[in-house]
Amino acid sequence: MxxxxxxxxxxxxxxxxxxxxxxxxxxxxxxxxxxxxxxxxxxxxxxxxxxxxxxxxxxxxxxxxxxxxxxxxxxxxxxxxxxxxxxxxxxxxxxxxxxxxxxxxxxxxxxxxxxxxxxxxxxxxxxxxxxxxxxxxxxxxxxxxxxxxxxxxxxxxxxxxxxxxxxxxxxxxxxxxxxxxxxxxxxxxxxxxxxxxxxxxxxxxxxxxxxxxxxADRATSLQNNQKPQDIRDSAQVHEKTAQLIRKEYPALANLLRIDLLNSAQQACIHICRSRAIKSDERKALFRHYRKPIMHDLIYLMKRSGSLKYKMIMLCIAVGYYPTYFMLHISAAKQR
Structure with missing residues (x-):
């Protein structure tokens, strides 16, 4: 060493x-x-x-x-x-x-x-x-x-x-x-x-x-240039961490549901923003990670949270194109 x-x-x-x-x-x-x-x-x-x-x-x-x-x-x-x-x-x-x-x-x-x-x-x-x-x-x-x-x-x-x-x-x-x-x-x-x-x-x-x-906005950062494997790696990390927390802090088990939904949200956002994912791969990958959000959309809309957070989740549940345009309009307003 x-x-x-x-x-x-x-x-x-x-x-x-x-x-x-x-x-x-x-x-x-x-x-x-x-x-x-x-x-x-x-x-x-x-x-x-x-x-x-x-x-x-x-x-x-x-x-x-x-x-x-x-x-x-x-x-x-x-x-x-x-x-x-x-x-x-x-x-x-x-x-x-x-x-x-x-x-x-x-x-x-x-x-x-x-x-x-x-x-x-x-x-x-x-x-x-x-x-x-x-x-x-x-x-x-x-x-x-x-x-x-x-x-x-x-x-x-x-x-x-x-x-x-x-x-x-x-x-x-x-x-x-x-x-x-x-x-x-x-x-x-x-x-x-x-x-x-x-x-x-x-x-x-x-x-x-x-x-x-x-x-938070460096265009060349990895966060804005993720590949499909990067998306999968991030999601798997949250799943692995959930197993650890369930074992060490079982009282937090209910929060892990939100964390895994947020992980799916981030996957969908990165798919829309990434310059490293081919256009023909985007929608299929997006559909995969939007599934848990679609499944739990009513739960997400009922729980406390900001309007912006709920709008992002709602756009993801609706589909790729609404999410893509919402993110790009939001980015344009920040410039």
């Missing part, structure tokens, strides 16, 4: 950043990181065989810093993150996507909360960034508790979307990723591992006053 010499006497946080063909985002990301308090912190960039000049840009920007840049052959984001897990020295792990940003003092606050409370997991607030405009925060408005239970965190992931089952906007104890690697697939490779880690977390803290900014 390859090892990298630690720069600090004790590394409290390892920041893990997979990089693939995001050259234009790297200068701003480096400035964002340089503005953080990086004592007892190592920053690991894993370049996954970029072909757009990101590799050279990483090496250039990292000169004169303590940032660690590792280059590997293109193997996918899951393999890049697994590589980072193998060489990270931190007691805690912080994951950042290269097109996203963290707020001022993000790492400093995480270190302070970790030092004071010794949690297994820290949750932070987050917001979307659309067309460069920051959207409202998700947790601050609801006065989220400082010490949430594992069941509450899982409930938010499965039902409200105020916490996302992704790596970002969280700080994990490294022990939560022992024997918990990312499956080698292009989409949703983090979801099952994140939910597994959360299920093992006994002491959780919420760190208010900081946030993770998620870039």
């Amino acid at each position: 390859p090892q990298v010499e630690a720069k600090e006497s004790k590394v409290l946080i390892s920041v893990i950043i997979p990089v693939y063909n995001v050259r234009t985002f790297l200068p701003e990301l480096f400035e964002n990181l340089k503005g953080q308090n990086l004592t007892h912190t190592e920053v690991l960039f894993i370049d996954d065989g970029s072909a757009d000049g990101s590799s050279e840009e990483l090496d250039r920007l990292a000169k004169g810093t303590d940032f660690i840049v590792i280059h590997q052959e293109n193997s996918g984001v899951a393999a890049a993150r697994n590589h980072a897990l193998d060489i990270a020295h931190g007691e805690y792990l912080c994951f950042i996507d290269p097109d996203d940003r963290i707020s001022i003092n993000y790492l400093q606050v995480l270190k302070q909360v970790a030092h004071d409370n010794h949690p297994d997991l820290i949750i932070t607030d987050w917001r979307k960034v659309v067309n460069g405009v920051q959207q409202p925060l998700y947790l601050a408005p609801i006065d989220f508790p400082q010490f949430p239970t594992t069941q509450l965190v899982l409930t938010e992931i499965l039902s409200s979307g105020r916490i996302i089952g992704s790596l970002w906007a969280k700080l994990f104890s490294a022990k939560l990723f022992q024997d918990n690697r990312f499956p080698i697939q292009r989409t949703s490779s983090d979801y099952a591992s994140v939910l597994s880690a959360i299920c093992k977390a006994h002491h959780i803290c919420y760190a208010p006053g900081i946030f993770y900014a998620y870039t």
Whole structure:
């Protein structure tokens, strides 16, 4: 197993950043990181065989810093993150996507909360960034508790979307990723591992006053270019996770029905948005994933939820073309 010499006497946080063909985002990301308090912190960039000049840009920007840049052959984001897990020295792990940003003092606050409370997991607030405009925060408005239970965190992931089952906007104890690697697939490779880690977390803290900014509209992102296998992989991850939660937290079983319906919704949305699915495959794939939504449409319309959410579900139940046009009209209005 390859090892990298630690720069600090004790590394409290390892920041893990997979990089693939995001050259234009790297200068701003480096400035964002340089503005953080990086004592007892190592920053690991894993370049996954970029072909757009990101590799050279990483090496250039990292000169004169303590940032660690590792280059590997293109193997996918899951393999890049697994590589980072193998060489990270931190007691805690912080994951950042290269097109996203963290707020001022993000790492400093995480270190302070970790030092004071010794949690297994820290949750932070987050917001979307659309067309460069920051959207409202998700947790601050609801006065989220400082010490949430594992069941509450899982409930938010499965039902409200105020916490996302992704790596970002969280700080994990490294022990939560022992024997918990990312499956080698292009989409949703983090979801099952994140939910597994959360299920093992006994002491959780919420760190208010900081946030993770998620870039939600990058046209070249994988989310907007999914292939049929990517759609299937994402759906299977949610099914696998449902089995885990039923076993560990049986009281949440009813919420899994909604999560699986939301997974079907996301599959249909990605089918409509993807530029990587052939036109003759779209409608057949769409019909497959719309089935559970059609079956449970009355239930979805009766339960509490936003009008926008219900309209999306209704469009999906009606068919491919209404969903396709609704999504494209909505995207045009945001431009």
